[in-house]
Amino acid sequence: MSSGIYSGFSDVAKQAMMQPQESMLEVKAKKDKLYIGIPKETSFQENRVALTPLSVALLINNGHEVILETNAGKAANFHDKDYSEQGAKIVYDTKQVYEADLILKVAPPTLQEIALMKPNQILISTLQLSTMTKECLQAMMNKKITALSYEHLQDEGGSLTVIRAMSEIVGATSILIAAEYLSNVFSGKGLMLGGITGVPPTDVVILGAGTVGEYAARTAIALGAQVKVFDPSIYKLRRLQNNIGTRIFTSVVQPIVLEKAITTCDVAIGALRADDGRSPCIVSESTVSRMKPNSVIIDVSIDQGGCFETSEVTNHTKPVFRKYDVIHYCVPNIASRVARTATYALTNIFTPILLDIGEQGGIKNVIWQTHGVRNAVYIYQGQLTNKYIGDRFNLPCKDLDLLIVSRH
Numbered sequence: 001m002s003s004g005i006y007s008g009f010s011d012v013a014k015q016a017m018m019q020p021q022e023s024m025l026e027v028k029a030k031k032d033k034l035y036i037g038i039p040k041e042t043s044f045q046e047n048r049v050a051l052t053p054l055s056v057a058l059l060i061n062n063g064h065e066v067i068l069e070t071n072a073g074k075a076a077n078f079h080d081k082d083y084s085e086q087g088a089k090i091v092y093d094t095k096q097v098y099e100a101d102l103i104l105k106v107a108p109p110t111l112q113e114i115a116l117m118k119p120n121q122i123l124i125s126t127l128q129l130s131t132m133t134k135e136c137l138q139a140m141m142n143k144k145i146t147a148l149s150y151e152h153l154q155d156e157g158g159s160l161t162v163i164r165a166m167s168e169i170v171g172a173t174s175i176l177i178a179a180e181y182l183s184n185v186f187s188g189k190g191l192m193l194g195g196i197t198g199v200p201p202t203d204v205v206i207l208g209a210g211t212v213g214e215y216a217a218r219t220a221i222a223l224g225a226q227v228k229v230f231d232p233s234i235y236k237l238r239r240l241q242n243n244i245g246t247r248i249f250t251s252v253v254q255p256i257v258l259e260k261a262i263t264t265c266d267v268a269i270g271a272l273r274a275d276d277g278r279s280p281c282i283v284s285e286s287t288v289s290r291m292k293p294n295s296v297i298i299d300v301s302i303d304q305g306g307c308f309e310t311s312e313v314t315n316h317t318k319p320v321f322r323k324y325d326v327i328h329y330c331v332p333n334i335a336s337r338v339a340r341t342a343t344y345a346l347t348n349i350f351t352p353i354l355l356d357i358g359e360q361g362g363i364k365n366v367i368w369q370t371h372g373v374r375n376a377v378y379i380y381q382g383q384l385t386n387k388y389i390g391d392r393f394n395l396p397c398k399d400l401d402l403l404i405v406s407r408h
Contacts, residue, residue: 032362034064034354037100040072043107045316047075047339048346050104050124055347057086064358065089069097076339102357104350106150108132114139120381122363123147124350127378130303134393137384144382146363153349154372161372164211165345170334171215171271174298175204175223177334178267181296181320181327188327189294191266194224201226205261207282207307208271209236209250212300214243216269221246228261231272232280253282263290270299270307279304289324296327303332368404380404 036059038050049072051059056066066088070080080090091097098116103109105125109117114136117123123140127149140147155161179193180186182202195201204220206213209231217240220227228249231237237250251257262268262283268291272279279301288297288310299311310323314330316337321328335342353373357366367374378386383398390397 032358032360034059034358035101036064036066036354037097037103038066038068038072039094039097039103039105039113040069041075041105041107042110042113045333045336046107047336048106048342049073049076049078049339050106050343050346050350052343052347053078053082053086053088055351056083056088058351059354060087062355062358064354065100067091067097067100069094073343075336076343078340078343102354102363104354106346109136109140111136111139114143114145117143117145119143121145124150126150127152129389129392132389134395137379137389137393137395140379141382141384145379146377146381147379148373148376149378150346150376152376152378153353154375156372158372161349162346165349166335166342167211168215169338169342169345170300171212171217172219173334173338174212174216174269174271174300175219175225175267177329177337178204178269178296178298179223181329182266182294186320186327187294188296189266193220193267196224202267203228203261203265204267204269205230205265206269206271207231208269208273208301209233209240210271210273212271212273213269214240216271217244217248220267221248225267228265230258230261258282259287262287264292265295266292267296267298268308270297270301270311272301272307274304279307281305281307281309283308285309288326291324291326293325294327297329299328299330300334302330306330364404367400374400 059066068083068088068090070090070092084090095116102122108125108128109123123145150162153161182188182191182193184190191202193202202225204225204227206216206227206229209229213229217227217229229237229240230251230253232253234252241250274280288308297308299306299308301307302311302313311328311330313332314321316331319329319331357363360366367377377400378389380400380403383403384390384395385398385400387397
């Protein structure tokens, strides 16, 4: 009897299985609300801030929360009311800023700042290997911090996006600084950089054909100067020549040609960089001693030791010194001289990344999906993931991809 009731049921079931099935929708990552803290910079003469008020407004409109320490943007001419009008919370106690889940700052954190950080926090800042200490690294690792460095952030084209933006600023600004020190205001030669009709142009020598060198050359040419660029790499010289789009004097570093150019120029810009360690020092003290009186040296590479043997680190308060009657400008942080422009450049890079972190459900997903951001991670949940830093400080290093997979 029972078999009679259910006879034919299997046929119905088979037909049902053959019917089109509903497609399974992709389960998207749940949006993550970010709690972003921006402390006031404590590093000497660091005037930049990571976000502008309009970027803060964009983040808040997307459901995120931003907390700023009072006067965090003052040095870049962004005032507390500019941020508070866009919805940011202004606090007067530094500890409150470090209660945020994600800390965004420009200079690397000091030991005192790391002490204020909470476990499992996210930090986005510069790394500055030249000043980094093992104690700071271990303090962050002990708190299981996930730390990303500005210097290693890459864009879609694979170039180091923050480095390039700051290099463009520094290259252009170095020529404007040279123009100031050539004038009578700072007891210079009394020359106008570039000259005018009937007056010979000033001679500018640029050491290095990277981004700094390229933008220094662009600015000098635009002002009417006669430009000579030296670099050991013929590839970089060719690229600079093509990018500028006009024929200028370029040369590989040949001592006799370089010495003649340096001793007869009005301005020399040092923009040679090293991948690791010290920048190449290619202009000797004896060559500087034969330069024309009141000539100007702007050594952009001073943070890596400098290109000129006579260079010594200066600061924005006392930016120049004279040696052999040559004006030396050797400030390592030139971008802070134009802090507002530098802040706009930084905020253009960080705002999309922060929005992505929120949209994709957290930093882990963004690191996994975006190579440019993954490249910037040097500590992941307390584990050191940058091999170069590990070798330098003799600390154990783990593969970031394996860490993410194991915790995904």
